[in-house]
Amino acid sequence: MATTPEPTTRVRRIPELQRHDRRELDAVLDAGLVAHVGIVDDAQPYVLPLAYVRDGDRLLLHGSTGSRLLRALAAGAPTCATVTLLDGLVVARSAFESSMQYRCAMVFGRCTPVEDAEVALGRFTDGLLPARTSEVRPSRPKEVAATLILELPLDHWSVKVSDDDPEDPDEDLAGDAWAGVLPIETRYGLPRPAGDLRAGIGVPASVRQLEGQSITPPGAGGG
Amino acid sequence: MATTPEPTTRVRRIPELQRHDRRELDAVLDAGLVAHVGIVDDAQPYVLPLAYVRDGDRLLLHGSTGSRLLRALAAGAPTCATVTLLDGLVVARSAFESSMQYRCAMVFGRCTPVEDAEVALGRFTDGLLPARTSEVRPSRPKEVAATLILELPLDHWSVKVSDDDPEDPDEDLAGDAWAGVLPIETRYGLPRPAGDLRAGIGVPASVRQLEGQSITPPGAGGG
Numbered sequence: 001m002a003t004t005p006e007p008t009t010r011v012r013r014i015p016e017l018q019r020h021d022r023r024e025l026d027a028v029l030d031a032g033l034v035a036h037v038g039i040v041d042d043a044q045p046y047v048l049p050l051a052y053v054r055d056g057d058r059l060l061l062h063g064s065t066g067s068r069l070l071r072a073l074a075a076g077a078p079t080c081a082t083v084t085l086l087d088g089l090v091v092a093r094s095a096f097e098s099s100m101q102y103r104c105a106m107v108f109g110r111c112t113p114v115e116d117a118e119v120a121l122g123r124f125t126d127g128l129l130p131a132r133t134s135e136v137r138p139s140r141p142k143e144v145a146a147t148l149i150l151e152l153p154l155d156h157w158s159v160k161v162s163d164d165d166p167e168d169p170d171e172d173l174a175g176d177a178w179a180g181v182l183p184i185e186t187r188y189g190l191p192r193p194a195g196d197l198r199a200g201i202g203v204p205a206s207v208r209q210l211e212g213q214s215i216t217p218p219g220a221g222g223g
Numbered sequence: 224m225a226t227t228p229e230p231t232t233r234v235r236r237i238p239e240l241q242r243h244d245r246r247e248l249d250a251v252l253d254a255g256l257v258a259h260v261g262i263v264d265d266a267q268p269y270v271l272p273l274a275y276v277r278d279g280d281r282l283l284l285h286g287s288t289g290s291r292l293l294r295a296l297a298a299g300a301p302t303c304a305t306v307t308l309l310d311g312l313v314v315a316r317s318a319f320e321s322s323m324q325y326r327c328a329m330v331f332g333r334c335t336p337v338e339d340a341e342v343a344l345g346r347f348t349d350g351l352l353p354a355r356t357s358e359v360r361p362s363r364p365k366e367v368a369a370t371l372i373l374e375l376p377l378d379h380w381s382v383k384v385s386d387d388d389p390e391d392p393d394e395d396l397a398g399d400a401w402a403g404v405l406p407i408e409t410r411y412g413l414p415r416p417a418g419d420l421r422a423g424i425g426v427p428a429s430v431r432q433l434e435g436q437s438i439t440p441p442g443a444g445g446g
Contacts, residue, residue, distance in 0.1 A: 047259050095347075096369075136318055175360065182411050182414045182434070183413070188408075191403050194402040207314055
């Protein structure tokens with residue numbers, strides 16, 4: 001199902017970059033934190049950054065019941081959720097051949113509010129900070145009610161991975177210009193305690209395990 | 224003009240995060256590399272990651288004449304270009320209050336192909352790698368013709384900056400859970416020469432000056 005060719009998921013531009021393995025989709029989605037989600041309102045597209053977590057065969061998108069566009073998403077408007085991981089600048093011997101290394105996943109479909117809101121909020125929390133739910137109090141019913149978690153099934157999607165060196169024509173290879181890749185790295189830094197943190201409360205395991213870690217390890221989505 | 228309230232640019236959700244100073248827009252746009260650009264085709268939104276550079280009062284978006292959706296953008300379909308810089312995870316004392324630090328700019332409007340394609344390609348190249356055009360040969364007419372650079376005027380936009388500590392209710396402040404921010408840092412790494420680089424060609428100034436540099440310095444778009 002996931003790789004059924006659909007009009008919306010066939011990559012027309014540079015099709016050789018497309019990947020068809022579901023594991024490659026998961027690798028890209030699992031390395032990202034924010035999806036850019038498209039929604040149309042009166043013929044005007046809006047692109048909203050939404051925190052997300054992959055939970056099996058669905059994306060969980062986190063929003064608030066207070067947002068008009070999110071309510072439209074929840075009502076089932078067609079959407080596209082795009083996750084892009086930028087891996088580097090491809091510096092070719094000409095301006096024309098210069099480009100970027102990236103991994104990009106697009107998921108098409110319609111969202112629905114999750115039926116298991118409390119479970120989904122936990123999955124969401126632990127998806128960002130593993131086992132964080134074990135360190136905090138349970139969510140209160142009014143908190144669950146005020147949180148809008150949408151699910152988008154991973155049925156229709158496309159993945160594109162650009163991880164090549166620059167490809168210059170022969171006549172440029174003979175020239176004096178440098179060519180290569182300038183990598184881009186995204187990492188978690190050192191945790192900063194809140195100004196109102198009570199004395200004696202140390203950095204918990206959920207945060208400590210991410211400190212200094214690469215968020216989007218190069219090649220995680222490559223193949 | 225830039226800050227005229229428009230239906231599309233008024234932030235309804237958490238309006239206190241909205242910034243109205245054009246310099247804040249520029250700071251966010253100048254720190255990013257990829258915009259997520261929305262386009263509607265037959266009621267289906269698509270969200271495309273496109274490399275961009277701000278050039279004064281316009282965004283230059285880089286594409287190819289071979290892309291159907293980019294041709295639709297070039298034809299003036301309404302669009303939304305969103306640039307999001309993710310600055311950290313806000314770890315609150317409850318799952319509910321946890322969130323993210325980010326800077327987000329949305330630009331609304333219609334694109335047109337640039338009239339000064341050769342100049343714009345140079346601006347684009349130097350916008351990513353300062354003075355790179357002085358290190359490579361001039362673009363050839365056929366290369367300029369095959370490159371689609373779109374411009375989107377910076378007339379209608381909104382900027383949202385979330386840079387606060389977690390804000391927990393009083394009853395949670397007394398608890399034992401840690402709270403703080405886990406920063407996210409994006410940097411350029413060490414340049415890797417292309418496999419086919421001729422011996423004796425060193426890393427040029429355009430690349431060397433970015434090596435190890437932070438791409439989205441925290442606070443660049445904050446206020």
